[in-house]
Amino acid sequence: MSTASSRPVIVCTGISKQYEIGELRARYRTLRESLTSGTRTSLRRAKERITRAEREKVDNTIWALRDVTFDVNKGDVVGIVGRNGGGKSTLLKVLSRITDPTEGRAVVRGRVGSLLEVGTGFHPELTGRENVFLNGAVLGMRKSEIERVFDEIVDFAEVSAFIDTPVKHYSSGMYLRLAFAVAAFLNPEILLVDEVLAVGDAAFQAKCLGRMSEVAASGRTVLFVSHDMGAVNRITQRCVFLDHGRLIEYGPTDRVVAQYLDSVTGEAQLKQADQAWAVRLESIELLREDGVGGNSLPFAAPVAIRTRWHCQKDVGAVSFLMRIQASDGAIVGTSASVDQDLVLSPAEGDRFELLWSSDGLPLVPGTYRVSLVAKGRLWHNLASYERVMTVDVTNINAPQRYRKRRTNDGNVLLTGSWRQSDGSSAP
Amino acid sequence: MTPFWKSRKAAKAAAADAVAAAALRLDADDADVRAVAPPEPVEIVIQPAKGWVPLRLGELWEYRELVYFLTWRDVKVRYKQTVFGASWAIMQPFFTMVVFSIFFGRLGKMSQGLRLPYPLVSYAALVPWTLFATGITQASNSLVASQQLVKKVYFPRLAIPLGTVMAGLVDFVLAFAVLVVMQVFYYTRGQANLPTIHVIWLPLFVVLAFLTAVGVGLWLAALNVEYRDVRYTVPFLVQLWLFATPIIYTSNKVPEGPWQLVWALNPMVGVVNGFRWALLGGPDFPHPGPVTSVSVFACLAILVGGLFYFRRLERRFADLV
Structure with missing residues (x-):
């Protein structure tokens, strides 16, 4: 058992993901396009066809991930940072098996919960109660599991008065709180979180971050994508820095975040x-x-x-x-x-x-x-x-x-003086 | 007047208490889960899948609760904000039957040579047909309609079209109840028999209709992800299929002999003939014979092919949808 637990829980080896730009842009093609492109190519000579296909492949594809290799140990909380289009979300999608890698191999040991968006599967016509069960099932919770934490979910979301109202009548704040609450009670061994915390008001974000810290503190493995370097610094110990699909750096958070910030503009x-x-x-x-x-x-x-x-x-x-x-x-x-x-x-x-x-x-x-x-x-x-x-x-x-390395003191040591005063309420 | 910081301090303390309490609850909850379910070592290998891939129906079984919830969602949502609600499930086949009886039964003389009343005969076919037709229509659009799910969460994608077709079973039960009422009604007027012992075969034909709908639905759903033409093709396909199935007419209108068997490659032929035989029987609807076997075979071929095709395309759904 000890050997099993000391093995890394996530092992990525040369993960690459290629998208056809057509897939990204046009999203889907019509049958006619397929048929015409099929006949057109079949009319060409074979040799010509190959070179053309190769050229097209080079022109019309991008690598959202290229040869990404890293390990995550059990209980690690790992941030994933990088610019937009760096491949952060694609990496989480590959690890949560939403999309297959084009090349490479990843081994994930443990039950994975991925939270790429809050409220996935919420249906506006259904009530809050119904959506909690539906969303829980979608996120991989068993019905019995949801039943057990149902009251806590409702408490956490602060929507108990409206739990039997269709969520289409909810305010956007209530909707988000309920959606996040379900996710907050997800109980996987490995949690993959995309930029879901960037929604809602400041209080809500603080609450989400608080819950994230708790999850992290409870010894679970977390992969956490964010643009908020403050949140990354607070929650994670290690960071992956992705740029144009490549892994630029993987190491202690302070160093990697510093490198990322440097690269954004930098020295x-x-x-x-x-x-x-x-x-x-x-x-x-x-x-x-x-x-x-x-x-x-x-x-x-x-x-x-x-x-x-x-x-x-x-x-x-x-x-x-x-x-x-x-x-x-x-x-x-x-x-x-x-x-x-x-x-x-x-x-x-x-x-x-x-x-x-x-x-x-x-x-x-x-x-x-x-x-x-x-x-x-x-x-x-x-x-x-x-x-x-x-x-x-x-x-x-x-x-x-x-x-001591970490404090919660902010960045500036405040001036001001302390003294014990006489009265009880005088400032 | 309380000093300004005192009230805030109190509020802050209360808030801190609440947070602490929440944290305790969460911790307690975590401890609970570990006690109840010791983590079983799961190892998932993620790598590019080439060509045909195994069906992994076991995984679908593990996600059976999700299939149930998706079905239940579709049932709940289907007739929301409609005036007639679930009675649509009955009205659709029923009024189709009325229209068929007037135009084909009376004017088209389709009832000629039938001992049983035409409305009963056509409705007995429309009930399983509606299960099939709604099933494939809804299933073909199911993945595209659930693209939020497909793009953001992992689960066996088969759950989506499967849940959609299963939701149709609820409609089927309602429409079937009307069929029972109709048969009793015609029986009291001496125009129809009550079902014989053959009725025990009825579930087989329901399952056959269901599996055919799932099989065809899988093909269409997977195709629709890449080719949105499917959306426009399905209503047309359903219409053609209706005429290729003995619903308006009865199968004795088709020449005897090998053509009957070729025709039965349309699994809905087997379903409808079986339905009429098991429920209505009599000289109008004798035992369908080898037609059923051919239809079962065709259904399984469509289903297994659909499953493999679906699984093959599945890994591209999130990128394409």
Whole structure:
């Protein structure tokens, strides 16, 4: 048994999925098209036909997944990140057996529940109660199983007063809550979740994420697709980064998410300098008080960022924004030169240097990214360098509790003072 | 006046309690499940399937509850927001019978040579025919209509057309009840017999009609995913098939001999002849003989072929639908 449980529960070996673009675009063809294309090709000489077919194959197909290989161990919570069209959803579809891979092989050990959409199979004419059973059955629950958790589903969804009303009369919020509630009580060993949490209001999303964390904490294996790097960071330990169907990286979440964010715009942009910005950033460096180079920074240490710019066009007035983002993509804060009345008017061809400095940023240890934007007189972008530099805030000098890896503290250590006050209600 | 933070604190505490309580319930639930059902080691291998694939009917059996729920959904939804509701199930074959009796029975002289009343004869054929015709019509569109399911959840796709045809069985039972009433009515007027012992064969013919509908439905459903022409072809097909089946007329209108057997390759011929023999009997409807065997054989051929064809196309459904 121990050998069985130590084996990975998901083994993907060279998974590839090819779509004909025709399939994606036209979706289905008519019989006439099939017949005519059939006769047309049969009239050609065989050799010609082969080359033509090959050429068409090259032209009209895309690989939604290409040679994706990775293992997932039991109890792992794995995020899948990547741009749209990266192959994330296709990967989940292959693993949940909705569509076959074109090549490769995957072995999945355990009962799989996939949640690619909430409310699949909901029928508007049926009542909430009926839909719970139908949806549960569709998601692979047994009737007895649904009966056992039925009351809890209704409680979780907060729709008990309307449970015998057809769901077509539900508000969209109620509909979503009920749909998610059924899914939340799905009890598989392996759970595949697509971007279903991106629906509903903030409270609902928080509730869904909470439930996801619980599922993750209960030792089940979860694969989780999301664009919300915050959610990925909170829930997952490891991440798969897919781009154009290929697996770019698979490893600890912090590292993979950082790499993904870098690739989205990233440090490479500065070197490429492909944008014909009116004001071009030529270099950026982080300066520490102790003169040590590199991108790491002790907690709350004085810091400066030096940038060198080249004005390529006569632009009139220029001011600058420096923005800091956390590793999950959340913006921590922005510093605008215009707030300190620093507005430059460089002439075309001018080079100049800017220094931004701080006596100490209250950033919680972690990885941050710096973006720089040059704004014109009408607050339009003269240049925008997203996440152009990484800063690693280390836990040197940080409060003891930051030595532990994960905290729930957000990104900024708040200022303010604590004291014990005398009265009971005075602020 | 309470300070602003106090009320919030109270609300927050209440919310936290609720969350904690929910978490406890969830944990308790998880523990429950593990106690009840120890996880059996399931290993699923996912790889490209080439050509013909095994039917995996065992898996369909594991999903029998889903088939049941899909059937039940179709039954529930079919006559929602209609004035006449489930009586449509009776009205369709009944009024068809009325129309047939007027146009074919009276004007077309189809009742000539029949000892039994034409309405009873045609209705006895229309009852299984309606099961078949609605079955294939609904089944052919079932996958396309359930594309949300097909694209987002895994389960044996056979469950969808199967559930659709099974939903027709409810209509069938209602229409059949009317048939019983009609036969009793004509019996009291001395125009018809009560069923003989042959009636025990009736379930066979119901199953035959059902399986034929499933078989044809599978072909059409799978074809319809790739070729939407099917949608326009089905009503036409049903119409032609109606004329190729002894519903308006009786099978003694077809010349005796080998042609009867070729004709019985249409399984609905076997169904209708069998139905009339088992229920009505008498000199009008003698034992159908080898016709039944031929129809059973044809039905199984369509069904097995349909199953394999369906399974072969199944893996492309999610990409195509």
